[in-house]
Amino acid sequence: xxxxxxxxxxxxxxxxxxxxxxxxxxxxxxxxxxxxxxxxxxxxxxxxxxxxxxxxxxxxxxxxxxxxxxxxxxxxxxxxxxxxxxxxxxxxxxxxxxxxxxxxxxxxxxxxxxxxxxxxxxxxxxxxxxxxxxxxxxxxxxxxxxxxxxxxxxxxxxxxxxxxxxxxxxx
Amino acid sequence: xxxxxxxxxxxxxxxxxxxxxxxxxxxxxxxxxxxxxxxxxxxxxxxxxxxxxxxxxxxxxxxxxxxxxxxxxxxxxxxxxxxxxxxxxxxxxxxxxxxxxxxxxxxxxxxxxxxxxxxxxxxxxxxxxxxxxxxxxxxxxxxxxxxxxxxxxxxxxxxxxxxxxxxxxxx
Numbered sequence: 001x002x003x004x005x006x007x008x009x010x011x012x013x014x015x016x017x018x019x020x021x022x023x024x025x026x027x028x029x030x031x032x033x034x035x036x037x038x039x040x041x042x043x044x045x046x047x048x049x050x051x052x053x054x055x056x057x058x059x060x061x062x063x064x065x066x067x068x069x070x071x072x073x074x075x076x077x078x079x080x081x082x083x084x085x086x087x088x089x090x091x092x093x094x095x096x097x098x099x100x101x102x103x104x105x106x107x108x109x110x111x112x113x114x115x116x117x118x119x120x121x122x123x124x125x126x127x128x129x130x131x132x133x134x135x136x137x138x139x140x141x142x143x144x145x146x147x148x149x150x151x152x153x154x155x156x157x158x159x160x161x162x163x164x165x166x167x168x169x170x171x
Numbered sequence: 172x173x174x175x176x177x178x179x180x181x182x183x184x185x186x187x188x189x190x191x192x193x194x195x196x197x198x199x200x201x202x203x204x205x206x207x208x209x210x211x212x213x214x215x216x217x218x219x220x221x222x223x224x225x226x227x228x229x230x231x232x233x234x235x236x237x238x239x240x241x242x243x244x245x246x247x248x249x250x251x252x253x254x255x256x257x258x259x260x261x262x263x264x265x266x267x268x269x270x271x272x273x274x275x276x277x278x279x280x281x282x283x284x285x286x287x288x289x290x291x292x293x294x295x296x297x298x299x300x301x302x303x304x305x306x307x308x309x310x311x312x313x314x315x316x317x318x319x320x321x322x323x324x325x326x327x328x329x330x331x332x333x334x335x336x337x338x339x340x341x342x
Contacts, residue, residue, distance in 0.1 A: 012257035059230035086183035
């Protein structure tokens with residue numbers, strides 16, 4: 001899949017801040033057959049199959065997480081940025097490629113599942129995935145892995161993570 | 172569908188600010204068969220079928236827009252909040268139920284399509300949908316309609332909109 005996918009990735013220099021090369025995989029959504037093939041590839045992985053539920057990261061992760069949830073008929077819950085989720089939350093802060101942020105998960109959303117696969121569009125430093133796994137583990141839950149479309153190899157995110165990582169294209 | 176759906180809607184008083192009753196449809200994602208049925212219902216509508224492409228609103232709209240895009244095999248593009256999209260943008264501000272915001276669409280994402288259906292989780296005052304339709308029309312594009320899961324009837328969003336509206340449950 002990776003050869004086909006690279007042609008859908010658009011690059012933007014100095015976004016969202018100077019010195020960052022932003023990679024955008026969303027143009028693949030304009031090619032429904034390719035998008036479906038990508039989602040089928042991602043959904044066929046063991047880390048998806050082993051998980052009780054999918055956890056999608058705000059906001060681009062919602063796109064791929066939802067599609068995988070639909071393809072695999074797995075339940076999906078969300079990890080969201082600050083002030084976006086109501087109810088009783090579990091929250092952790094993290095550093096990302098360009099700044100700091102925090103993510104929250106609703107306690108009520110976790111309670112019916114034991115194992116989760118984390119879905120996002122892109123793996124950079126791994127800060128986001130570490131944050132989500134830290135929330136999950138603090139609640140006594142298991143992480144089967146992280147599945148992303150794009151992995152930025154030079155940022156070495158994979159080496160910081162303590163669970164399996166699957167990416168469809170490595171840049 | 173609407174009788175079934177209401178049981179998945181969780182309500183939170185005073186979120187995101189005092190006086191607002193927040194309705195959360197995301198729990199339906201924890202019931203894959205019901206979620207799929209909802210998406211099939213939404214996708215069967217004329218306003219989806221007539222559209223060249225789907226436009227999903229940041230961020231909960233991404234969830235339903237992606238699922239409809241996958242179900243209907245239509246291209247999808249996104250309308251995002253400020254500072255989230257790179258490239259040449261078309262941007263408009265809007266008032267929402269609790270505050271003000273702006274949405275942007277990439278010019279490059281619009282160019283291959285003439286007609287769009289707008290997808291979001293919820294219709295409140297209609298400010299978000301009006302904002303997106305105003306961007307689309309400023310670029311000479313057509314809006315086939317707005318499709319949401321929940322419509323808050325007392326806020327009268329529907330009466331402000333100049334295109335067809337479809338909702339799965341009216342509260």
